Amino acid sequence: MTDAPDVAPPAPAGAEAGSTATRPAVEARGLGLTYRTASGPVEALKGVDLVIEAGAFVAFIGPSGCGKTTFLRLVADLEEPTTGTLRVEGLSPREARLARRYGYVFQAPALQPWRTVERNVTLPLEIMGFPPEERAARARRWLALVELEAFARHYPWQLSGGMQQRVSIARALSFDPPILLMDEPFGALDEITRDRLNLELHGLWRRTGKTILFVTHSIAEAVHLATRIVVMSPRPGRILEVIDSPLPADRPLDIRDSPEFLEVAHRVREGLRAGHSYD
Numbered sequence: 001m002t003d004a005p006d007v008a009p010p011a012p013a014g015a016e017a018g019s020t021a022t023r024p025a026v027e028a029r030g031l032g033l034t035y036r037t038a039s040g041p042v043e044a045l046k047g048v049d050l051v052i053e054a055g056a057f058v059a060f061i062g063p064s065g066c067g068k069t070t071f072l073r074l075v076a077d078l079e080e081p082t083t084g085t086l087r088v089e090g091l092s093p094r095e096a097r098l099a100r101r102y103g104y105v106f107q108a109p110a111l112q113p114w115r116t117v118e119r120n121v122t123l124p125l126e127i128m129g130f131p132p133e134e135r136a137a138r139a140r141r142w143l144a145l146v147e148l149e150a151f152a153r154h155y156p157w158q159l160s161g162g163m164q165q166r167v168s169i170a171r172a173l174s175f176d177p178p179i180l181l182m183d184e185p186f187g188a189l190d191e192i193t194r195d196r197l198n199l200e201l202h203g204l205w206r207r208t209g210k211t212i213l214f215v216t217h218s219i220a221e222a223v224h225l226a227t228r229i230v231v232m233s234p235r236p237g238r239i240l241e242v243i244d245s246p247l248p249a250d251r252p253l254d255i256r257d258s259p260e261f262l263e264v265a266h267r268v269r270e271g272l273r274a275g276h277s278y279d
């Protein structure tokens with residue numbers, strides 16, 4: 001990079017060599033989206049101003065229908081804003097999509113049943129034209145990171161729901177994008193599995209230095225994982241509050257019993273309540 005500053009900002013913990021992003025990962029200004037429907041306009045998102053630094057773990061929390069998925073879809077260039085601007089790593093969403101700057105993890109793992117775990121993970125790489133050895137090496141690396149290397153030759157139906165979701169995370173990581181968009185990835189899992197995957201995802205984030213945008217309904221999950229929590233209101237979806245987490249980087253499960261954790265959870269709940277998200 002020729003335009004790098006003399007003194008680079010410190011990389012996030014565990015960041016890989018080469019992730020030298022100095023721009024915000026995501027920058028939204030006055031962002032709004034109104035869907036046109038047969039029964040009239042639906043204002044899904046309104047006046048969203050948000051800057052997400054590279055390496056942040058940002059949780060979006062709010063009631064159903066407050067525009068969380070819409071925000072991720074805008075970042076992913078799956079929708080176009082009606083108002084405002086959005087930059088993804090300094091690029092337009094379209095440029096960022098073409099440059100494969102993000103991986104998307106959906107609520108349902110959406111794996112291909114006739115492909116092995118390994119060949120599900122390498123699917124994006126096949127489409128992108130990576131050679132077979134490189135695909136295999138990457139599958140090994142990302143499956144190891146989600147602790148599934150022993151299951152490379154299994155089929156999705158041989159795995160539990162939690163394992164399937166870990167495969168879909170490895171697939172989203174396969175081309176090593178700097179940003180992960182995760183839309184309620186653990187919403188369909190039982191609480192015990194979810195707790196374990198929360199720990200695993202947090203470890204993965206610390207080791208890779210990725211920027212993660214994570215949508216959830218769960219206050220506990222949001223507070224446990226995030227460095228920032230974006231609290232949203234019901235329609236039209238707006239940002240009510242952005243809470244910078246005071247929790248330490250190291251977050252074992254029992255941090256959920258700590259006074260600091262309970263304090264942040266309380267603030268999130270109060271934020272939701274003030275925005276009538278409980279009405």
Ligand code: ADP
Binds near residue numbers: 235
């Ligand atoms: P969330 O993910 O927070 O539950 P969404 O972003 O999915 O919310 O939806 C926000 C609002 O926009 C909701 O009222 C929803 O019904 C509406 N909406 C979402 N997608 C569409 C669409 N493609 N067409 C029309 N309305 C939509």
Ligand code: MG
Binds near residue numbers: 068069070183
């Ligand atoms: Mg949604």
